[in-house]
Amino acid sequence: MNTPISGLPLLLSTSLKIAIMFGVVMLTVAYTTLAERRISAFIQDRLGPNRVGPFGLLQPIADGLKNLVKEEALPGTASKFYFMLGPMLAMIPALVTFAVVPFAAPLPTPWGVVDMIIADVPIGILYILALSSLGVYGIVIGGWASNNKYAFLGALRASAQMVSYEVALGLSLIVVLMMAGNVTLTEIVWQQQQLGLWFALPLSLGFILFVISAFAETNRLPFDMPEAESELITGFHTEYSAMKFSMFFIAEYAHMLTASALMATLFFGGWDLPGSWDDAFWHQGELIRGFDASGAPVAAAPAVWKTLLTFAAFAGKTAFFLLLYIWIRWTLPRFRYDQVMELGWKVMLPTALAYVMVVSSTLLVLDQVGVSRFFQGLALTGVSGMCTVAFVFFLDRGRIIGGASSGRRVVSFGPRPHERGAAASKGVPTGD
Amino acid sequence: MAITTVVIQRPDPEQSSYLRAAFKGMALTLRHMVNPTTVTQQYPEEQTELSPRWRGTHRMEVHADGRPKCVACGLCPTVCPANCIRLVGGEDDQGNRYPIVYEIDEFRCIFCGMCQEVCPVEAIHVGRDFENAEYSRDRFVYDLDRLMEQDHPTTLLWDPADPASE
Numbered sequence: 265m266n267t268p269i270s271g272l273p274l275l276l277s278t279s280l281k282i283a284i285m286f287g288v289v290m291l292t293v294a295y296t297t298l299a300e301r302r303i304s305a306f307i308q309d310r311l312g313p314n315r316v317g318p319f320g321l322l323q324p325i326a327d328g329l330k331n332l333v334k335e336e337a338l339p340g341t342a343s344k345f346y347f348m349l350g351p352m353l354a355m356i357p358a359l360v361t362f363a364v365v366p367f368a369a370p371l372p373t374p375w376g377v378v379d380m381i382i383a384d385v386p387i388g389i390l391y392i393l394a395l396s397s398l399g400v401y402g403i404v405i406g407g408w409a410s411n412n413k414y415a416f417l418g419a420l421r422a423s424a425q426m427v428s429y430e431v432a433l434g435l436s437l438i439v440v441l442m443m444a445g446n447v448t449l450t451e452i453v454w455q456q457q458q459l460g461l462w463f464a465l466p467l468s469l470g471f472i473l474f475v476i477s478a479f480a481e482t483n484r485l486p487f488d489m490p491e492a493e494s495e496l497i498t499g500f501h502t503e504y505s506a507m508k509f510s511m512f513f514i515a516e517y518a519h520m521l522t523a524s525a526l527m528a529t530l531f532f533g534g535w536d537l538p539g540s541w542d543d544a545f546w547h548q549g550e551l552i553r554g555f556d557a558s559g560a561p562v563a564a565a566p567a568v569w570k571t572l573l574t575f576a577a578f579a580g581k582t583a584f585f586l587l588l589y590i591w592i593r594w595t596l597p598r599f600r601y602d603q604v605m606e607l608g609w610k611v612m613l614p615t616a617l618a619y620v621m622v623v624s625s626t627l628l629v630l631d632q633v634g635v636s637r638f639f640q641g642l643a644l645t646g647v648s649g650m651c652t653v654a655f656v657f658f659l660d661r662g663r664i665i666g667g668a669s670s671g672r673r674v675v676s677f678g679p680r681p682h683e684r685g686a687a688a689s690k691g692v693p694t695g696d
Numbered sequence: 697m698a699i700t701t702v703v704i705q706r707p708d709p710e711q712s713s714y715l716r717a718a719f720k721g722m723a724l725t726l727r728h729m730v731n732p733t734t735v736t737q738q739y740p741e742e743q744t745e746l747s748p749r750w751r752g753t754h755r756m757e758v759h760a761d762g763r764p765k766c767v768a769c770g771l772c773p774t775v776c777p778a779n780c781i782r783l784v785g786g787e788d789d790q791g792n793r794y795p796i797v798y799e800i801d802e803f804r805c806i807f808c809g810m811c812q813e814v815c816p817v818e819a820i821h822v823g824r825d826f827e828n829a830e831y832s833r834d835r836f837v838y839d840l841d842r843l844m845e846q847d848h849p850t851t852l853l854w855d856p857a858d859p860a861s862e
Contacts, residue, residue, distance in 0.1 A: 591726065
């Protein structure tokens with residue numbers, strides 16, 4: 265019975281998966297906007313929108329209806345075609361990226377076992393990298409076509425920021441690929457199950473770099489340079505109103521959702537839950553959970569409750585990272601633009617490069633020594649832990665994020681307390 | 697006056713920790729997130745306690761037979777600093793003065809309450825009320841009928857037991 269689904273049922277099940285996942289993603293995006301507003305309100309000792317429906321739960325629907333029937337303003341000087349194209353280009357890649365993320369354990373049906381992923385393409389991560397960088401075209405085209413200097417500056421910043429952090433993002437993914445030995449996301453989840461460790465432990469610094477880059481890629485605070493309300497009005501979507509603005513908004517939250525799902529999948533085991541009860545993988549057209557001592561495959565036992573439970577695990581992990589996005593946005597202030605660039609090129613890129621070297625040489629040494637897979641994971645956990653401590657230590661001295669004037673005192677307001685005695689003995693008037 | 701130097705205590709960039717400050721901030725926001733101490737007032741359900749000195753929308757006192765108490769003496773339009781009261785007085789055949797036109801422009805009014813203070817017959821009052829939204833601007837010029845229809849309480853500055861404040 266553990267054979268993959270095929271033929272007409274495959275077509276139907278895939279269409280159904282696409283429809284359901286599209287609905288789930290759009291609903292999650294809508295309710296993330298509500299969560300953002302409510303949580304930000306709690307953080308600031310307010311209540312947030314709580315009028316529409318119980319606890320304000322119908323607020324996203326009211327927002328959507330309002331934006332649909334609102335009058336759209338089209339600036340007279342804007343380039344109409346590209347002005348229309350911008351929001352679409354921003355929204356589509358954000359939604360399409362979700363297609364390659366596995367979201368639950370395989371589901372058994374009377375027609376065969378259905379993989380809980382829309383498209384298990386063999387190029388998994390490459391597809392995500394390609395599409396997530398396409399998202400910036402929507403922002404650049406929208407900002408440029410608006411014919412507004414603030415929108416243009418926002419678009420310019422978005423492209424510069426994407427270029428800077430895409431490199432670190434890609435490099436932090438390389439360590440994951442080295443550990444998993446494959447670029448398919450299902451395979452990466454399976455490797456984490458086999459290892460018995462989620463990659464966040466053996467690749468802790470890679471995870472930190474990925475989270476920082478993902479924040480920059482999704483243009484969320486503290487990296488929301490393209491919007492930067494205090495500097496650029498609202499940046500690239502200054503001229504947009506009604507549903508077109510809404511599409512940019514949906515795109516931002518869909519990007520957040522995808523990035524959260526990726527963090528969960530790549531570093532926190534995806535839909536995996538601790539324990540090996542949900543292990544299952546395809547071996548020569550048969551869903552198995554491993555091999556017995558003689559090398560014969562052991563059939564896996566897919567079940568509906570397993571699918572539901574693993575989906576809940578995946579949703580929970582993703583929700584945690586969405587919460588992290590919101591939590592950080594309402595805590596940290598925005599970086600200055602030069603600080604963002606400095607962090608990207610002078611910290612993230614060299615750190616990621618060095619970390620790739622460290623991980624690859626550690627893996628090589630461990631392979632040569634010939635230790636077990638689990639011990640490799642443990643050893644790598646130690647090495648990565650040291651790398652993380654060193655990274656945090658150097659970052660923490662305020663040498664780089666401190667910006668252009670850190671460590672240099674241009675204006676001095678009198679002698680500092682510990683210099684006061686020395687200044688007085690030299691006869692320098694201190695005035696107090 | 698001697699020029700003095702203020703030594704501002706600033707953390708040394710070499711000593712200060714960006715990440716520790718960031719984590720402290722995260723902890724603070726988390727505390728508020730899980731245990732929000734909201735100060736928001738849920739307005740239509742929770743009403744504000746008005747101050748005893750509150751002066752709001754006007755009302756005109758009426759006699760038991762439904763006539764306004766106003767005797768059209770002209771003191772309130774004279775004393776009004778915002779010049780928002782329009783009064784045209786008339787006299788009936790018994791020689792009683794009464795207002796033919798009495799209008800208060802609530803937009804121009806600064807709610808100083810001097811009309812109430814100056815009124816010799818305790819006819820015009822400011823009230824304990826602020827919920828006076830309207831759909832059009834001209835609805836904010838209250839005529840005599842409207843002023844007599846107002847049913848909110850008068851300000852606590854005026855004590856009905858001691859109408860002349862003696």
